[in-house]
Amino acid sequence: MPVPIVVLVFAVVAAGFASTWRSLFVAWTDFYSHGFLVAPYGFWLAWSRRHEVPSPARPWFAIVGVALVLSLGWLLGRIALLQIVHQTMLPLILASWALAVFGRGALPVVAAATVMLLLAVPLLTAFVPLLQSVTVSANAALLAVSGLKAEITGTFIRIPEGLFEVADGCAGSAFFAAGISLAAMYVSLMRTSRQAAVVVVLSAVVLSLVTNWLRVFGLILVGHWTNMQHPLINDHGWYGWVIFAAVQPLWLWISAKAETRWPHAPHEIGGESPLSGVDWRVVAGASIACLTGPALALALQARPRAAAPATLPDLAAISLSEAPALVQPGQWTPSAIAGQQHLQAIVRNGPTAVQVDRVIFSNQQQGAELVGTDRHLGDSVEVLTDEVTAFSTTPVRLVRQAIVRYEGGVRLVWYWYRVAGVGTTQSMKAKLLEIPAGIIGSSPSEFVAVSTPCGPRDCADAARALRAVLTRP
Structure with missing residues (x-):
């Protein structure tokens, strides 16, 4: 099979997951910018090492089934709007295509490229809570050594001059991800031995963590010295990367020493590229298996969906209308404004006004889904309690009470x-x-809430008012 045809088919398979590529592009543009470097490097790495794959290609037929399973897993991730799932599936699907076509002999090359593509997926953001905790602990130790008085509560660090929060963006996940990605690129490019690779990666991780600790500590010192008036307090996005760049020569020196201590073994380079010896039937089967998920996703998307019901059974006696002004000073409203429709009503129960909200998601997209990262109880609220409770016993009817x-x-x-x-x-x-x-294309999903003001310590009267509204005939 001609080399250009093989490359073209692979490109078509990759393009079939355009929606996932778009979500990755958004992540790279927003907070995971090293993905713009890591992902292309992964493809270049596979291409540059194609001669290391035994020739002629020996297809690995069992992997075609694996590709189909991964593609269906990608589909479930897309349907459930689990972004991290379908993003993670993409490199694995492309790897399964390559292994099915080129066989077991391609495993070292495919594995190296797949690792780089996985590093372009925001998987490392899962470490944010841990990184927050470690950053706070490290700065507590630095503050104790410096003698600067500070009060630490959770992720907040208060000094006499002001308050600092080690928020998600201050956890150092960007430095953590960039450090690991650079280490992986170094290991693959320099072909380091296993022992040296461990030193290279561990040193990158440690220095990335230290970078963020020094960044936060430096901001606290600046806030202390300038009474929180220095411009760096409000604009410090670039500041951490300056420190990160400053420690890279030390990391390169450590990596070079590790290579000297544990030199890598020479690798063999084959002759003819296996791209020219692939079987078109295996290429077709692997491509169909990989593209099954995207094809089914298009079919489901093109199918008409059922219309939303006018009212919910629980709220049949309440007439709701489009919420005129969803966000006003001093007014509570759900933060699920990303829904396609927001219906609202005010129902009187004696002197008590009960607010009813229905947020309808008729066409969910990433970032505008019923269950995602948004807090439906409000963007700027403090949740005092949140638990399941029964508001009726005959029959038993449950709600979530907050x-x-x-x-x-x-x-x-x-x-x-x-x-x-x-x-x-x-x-x-x-x-x-x-x-x-x-x-199955059923009716849209909804977030439903009934609410009313209550006292700071006693919400019994408010609960009776809500119960009266929900149990009215």
């Missing part, structure tokens, strides 16, 4: 989710219900 403190006071909120006509108080169950709902 007490929130916001700008306008304290509020009792009863809320739940509805997916494909099924109500649930569990966000994880709602997410799982969306998989079959997305396949």
Whole structure:
């Protein structure tokens, strides 16, 4: 099979996952910018080492089945809007295509390239909570050594001059990911031995962590010395990268020493490229298996969906209309504004005003889904309690009960989710219900809440008002 045809088919398979590439591009543009370097390097690495694959190619037929399973896993991730799932599946699917076509002999080359592509996926953001905790602990030690008085509560560090928060963006995940990615590129490019590779990666991790600790500590010192008036306090995005760049010569020196201590073994380079010896039938089978998920996703997307019901059974006696002004000073509203429709009503129960909200997700997209990263109880609220409770015993009817403190006071909120006509108080169950709902094309998903103000310590009257609204005939 001609080399250009093989390359073209692979490109078509990769392009079939355009929606995932778009989500990765957004991540790289937003907070994972090293992906612009790492992903192309992974493809270049595979191409530059193609002569190391035994020739002629010996297809690995069993991997075609693996490719099909991975593609269906990608589809489930897309349907459930689990971005990290379908992003992670993409490099594995491309790797399965290459292994099926070129065989076991391609495993070292494919594995090296796949590692680089996986490093372009925001998997390392899972370490953010741990990195936050470690950064706070490290700065507590640095502050103790410096003698600067500080009070630490959770991720907040208060000094006499002001307050610092080690938020998600300050956890150092960007330096952590960049350091590991640079180490992986170094190991693959220099072909370091296993012992040297361990030293290269560990030193990159340690120096990346130290970079962030020094960055945060430096900001605290600047805030202390300038009474929080220095411009660096509010604009310090570039500042950490300056420190990161400054420690890279030390990392390169450590890596060079490790290579001297444990030199790598020579590698063999074959003659003719295996690209010219592949079987077109294996290429076709592997390509079909890989593209099954995207093809089914297009079919599901093109199918008409059922219209949303006018009212929920639980709220049949309440007439809701489009919420006119969702966000006003001192007013509580769900933060699930990403839904395609927001219906709202104010129901009087004696002197108590009960607010009813339905946020409808008729066409969910990444970043605008029923169950995602948004906090439905509000973007700027403090959640005092959040638990499942029964508001009726005959029959038993459950809601999720939360007490929130916001700008306008304290509020009792009863809320739940509805997916494909099924109500649930569990966000994880709602997410799982969306998989079959997305396949069968059922009615849109919804976030439903009834709420009313309550006292800071006693919400019994508020609960009675909500119960009266939900149990009215």
